Amino acid sequence: MGEIDKLDLKTLIANAIGEVFDKMVSLEAGVTAMGPQENEIEDRIVGSIGFGGEVMGRVNIHLSDAFARLIAASMLGIELEDIEEQEEVDDVISELSNMIGGQLKSHISDFGLPCELSLPSITTGSDFQIESRGWVRHEKVGFGHQRHRALAEVYVKPGN
Amino acid sequence: MALRILTVDDSRTIRKIVTKAFKPFDCEMLEAENGVEGLALAARERPDLIILDITMPMMDGVEMLSKLKNEPVLKETPVIMLTAEAAKDKVIEVVKIGVKDYIIKPFEASVLIEKAKSIVKLRAKAKEESEAIKKCFAIEDGIQVLVLPDKVTNSVMAEVDSHLKGKIKEMEKAGITKLLLDLSKVTNVDLSLVKLIVSTFKKCKNAKLAMRIVSNGALTNKLNTFKEVGGLPIDNSVDEAKAALGN
Numbered sequence: 445m446g447e448i449d450k451l452d453l454k455t456l457i458a459n460a461i462g463e464v465f466d467k468m469v470s471l472e473a474g475v476t477a478m479g480p481q482e483n484e485i486e487d488r489i490v491g492s493i494g495f496g497g498e499v500m501g502r503v504n505i506h507l508s509d510a511f512a513r514l515i516a517a518s519m520l521g522i523e524l525e526d527i528e529e530q531e532e533v534d535d536v537i538s539e540l541s542n543m544i545g546g547q548l549k550s551h552i553s554d555f556g557l558p559c560e561l562s563l564p565s566i567t568t569g570s571d572f573q574i575e576s577r578g579w580v581r582h583e584k585v586g587f588g589h590q591r592h593r594a595l596a597e598v599y600v601k602p603g604n
Numbered sequence: 605m606a607l608r609i610l611t612v613d614d615s616r617t618i619r620k621i622v623t624k625a626f627k628p629f630d631c632e633m634l635e636a637e638n639g640v641e642g643l644a645l646a647a648r649e650r651p652d653l654i655i656l657d658i659t660m661p662m663m664d665g666v667e668m669l670s671k672l673k674n675e676p677v678l679k680e681t682p683v684i685m686l687t688a689e690a691a692k693d694k695v696i697e698v699v700k701i702g703v704k705d706y707i708i709k710p711f712e713a714s715v716l717i718e719k720a721k722s723i724v725k726l727r728a729k730a731k732e733e734s735e736a737i738k739k740c741f742a743i744e745d746g747i748q749v750l751v752l753p754d755k756v757t758n759s760v761m762a763e764v765d766s767h768l769k770g771k772i773k774e775m776e777k778a779g780i781t782k783l784l785l786d787l788s789k790v791t792n793v794d795l796s797l798v799k800l801i802v803s804t805f806k807k808c809k810n811a812k813l814a815m816r817i818v819s820n821g822a823l824t825n826k827l828n829t830f831k832e833v834g835g836l837p838i839d840n841s842v843d844e845a846k847a848a849l850g851n
Binding site: 463464466467468516519520521526528532535536538539542543545546547549550553558561563 | 614615616617618620621624659661687688689693694708709710711712769806807810
């Protein structure tokens with residue numbers, strides 16, 4: 445438990461978001477200490493990824509469908525109107541979660557708490573809440589681009 | 605001859621980004637979404653370079669890499685590992701098995717290209733190829749006609765698909781509502797051709813354009829073995845297709 449307490453999860457996740465947006469999304473993502481509440485995000489899409497080993501964790505990225513589409517178009521280098529299927533957007537957000545989770549997991553592993561990444565998953569809808577229980581730490585950061593606001597959460601607990 | 609580059613990643617997003625990164629170069633891009641498909645495609649196509657993810661369902665990148673190294677005809681194929689796994693122990697593991705290089709996601713496309721250039725000779729795509737693809741499109745009797753070349757490789761498929769988006773916008777502006785896809789020059793039916801036909805059909809459907817396909821008997825029989833193409837409107841000649849489109 446002591447080692448988990450030493451993890452600066454907010455900084456790690458904020459840095460991961462910044463790096464992903466800078467290198468692959470080509471959109472400026474301003475990271476804030478506080479993000480929106482889940483239910484403040486309209487037509488929500490949530491990318492989730494877990495990791496397990498010496499420490500277990502979960503990362504949830506909450507975005508509006510509009511922001512997700514903007515990210516998808518930017519990452520794929522296409523116009524917004526050229527996005528043909530929701531599946532394209534879901535896949536982009538899945539990969540976004542994978543990369544943010546991967547960055548976090550790598551820092552945690554190098555900190556001396558080896559763990560493995562799971563496969564990412566996507567949840568979409570307009571009226572739902574994700575309840576995560578049994579974790580010992582829970583941190584949130586907000587991020588956004590222009591009028592779009594999003595929320596990144598990380599949960600951890602001791603593993604093996 | 606174009607370099608063959610195989611990208612193996614369960615993320616369609618990453619496969620698209622990698623394909624896009626190599627677009628300016630004379631490359632044929634191949635894609636697989638897991639290690640099982642990747643091995644099968646590598647054995648069949650003998651790529652010049654493999655861009656390989658680690659975390660994938662069915663067979664992960666580490667297992668695929670190990671199997672590649674055990675195949676006499678594939679063991680020398682250079683591999684760049686492209687992965688979200690930046691932890692030192694994972695990197696050491698894959699380097700020991702034998703990769704030419706690795707890139708941690710997120711990555712800049714320019715970094716991928718630089719690393720690829722240090723392994724294979726990337727040549728800029730000849731402008732002629734892009735110009736040749738543009739010449740596949742023509743307007744005849746108020747119909748957009750797309751005549752595919754004899755061989756529809758992955759790079760031809762990507763070029764045509766890319767040009768088609770712009771052409772459909774031009775059609776919409778000009779009030780042209782019909783497209784004729786002419787396969788009469790095509791000599792080989794493979795997955796690239798089928799993907800292009802399906803993609804063209806989807807684009808026309810989304811843009812509310814009428815579409816007909818022209819194909820000869822032998823080619824039509826081969827096409828009909830692909831369920832994705834079954835049911836699509838195929839005519840034996842351009843005149844038949846134009847008549848069906850109401851010209």
